[in-house]
Amino acid sequence: MNNNDIDKQRLIDNWQQVNAQVGIACEQANKQSESVILLAVSKTKPAEMIAVLAEQGQRHFGENYLQEAIEKISTLKDSAKGTDIVWHYIGSIQRNKTRDIAEHFDWVQTVERDIIAKRLNDQRPDALPPLNVLIQVNIDNEDSKSGCLPAELPELINIVKGYERLQLRGLMIIPAKADTNAFARTKQLFEEIKAKHPELDNWDTLSMGMSGDMTEAIANGSTMVRVGTAIFGARA
Numbered sequence: 001m002n003n004n005d006i007d008k009q010r011l012i013d014n015w016q017q018v019n020a021q022v023g024i025a026c027e028q029a030n031k032q033s034e035s036v037i038l039l040a041v042s043k044t045k046p047a048e049m050i051a052v053l054a055e056q057g058q059r060h061f062g063e064n065y066l067q068e069a070i071e072k073i074s075t076l077k078d079s080a081k082g083t084d085i086v087w088h089y090i091g092s093i094q095r096n097k098t099r100d101i102a103e104h105f106d107w108v109q110t111v112e113r114d115i116i117a118k119r120l121n122d123q124r125p126d127a128l129p130p131l132n133v134l135i136q137v138n139i140d141n142e143d144s145k146s147g148c149l150p151a152e153l154p155e156l157i158n159i160v161k162g163y164e165r166l167q168l169r170g171l172m173i174i175p176a177k178a179d180t181n182a183f184a185r186t187k188q189l190f191e192e193i194k195a196k197h198p199e200l201d202n203w204d205t206l207s208m209g210m211s212g213d214m215t216e217a218i219a220n221g222s223t224m225v226r227v228g229t230a231i232f233g234a235r236a
């Protein structure tokens with residue numbers, strides 16, 4: 001796909017609309033709009049679209065597919081705004097992919113077990129700052145879902161917080177559609193961990209809410225919404 005195939009104005013309009021929606025949700029929740037980060041989920045979408053939004057001031061981008069992500073990251077690395085982009089890995093993590101993730105990303109939102117955390121810690125290059133990490137929680141105990149079970153969370157936190165090349169920032173969830181209070185339960189978990197671990201001084205991120213439910217997520221304490229379709233349009 002080249003530049004001519006992108007409806008640039010439409011993309012910018014969508015992005016502005018999503019920003020406005022986040023702003024309204026924050027206002028309704030009595031929060032500063034800066035307290036919620038908009039993560040633009042750009043999986044399957046071309047680097048040109050990312051460049052257009054980066055130009056507008058969008059900083060955080062989320063990717064799920066490693067090979068595709070690395071290509072886009074290197075394409076944008078040297079562009080004027082590309083250097084400001086903060087890259088989040090939000091896909092599932094295979095053991096043999098941790099080195100690429102540790103070398104190319106600023107955040108990983110999908111850590112769910114110790115072996116993965118340990119490898120990311122060992123493989124994070126010294127020249128880079130610690131890798132920001134969220135633990136993905138399988139809040140509905142679904143068999144098919146990624147994430148650690150809520151019951152496994154205390155132990156995993158105790159391990160991950162000790163890894164010096166990782167910075168444990170919070171939790172991430174993808175709730176089941178039918179679960180109407182997953183956001184509230186996760187917020188409660190997030191606050192319990194915060195109270196129990198005052199030493200976690202960068203425990204500040206609760207990643208929940210996507211295109212279809214960002215307003216509810218923000219009402220329930222989300223600090224980061226991950227939005228793909230509402231910004232970039234439907235995926236093939």
Ligand SMILES: *Cc1c(COP(=O)(O)O)cnc(C)c1O
Pocket residue numbers: 041043064090091174210211212226227228229230
């Ligand atoms: C694709 C994806 C999103 C974005 O979903 P939309 O419904 O397109 O906004 C958010 N989070 C994760 C983990 C995803 O894989």
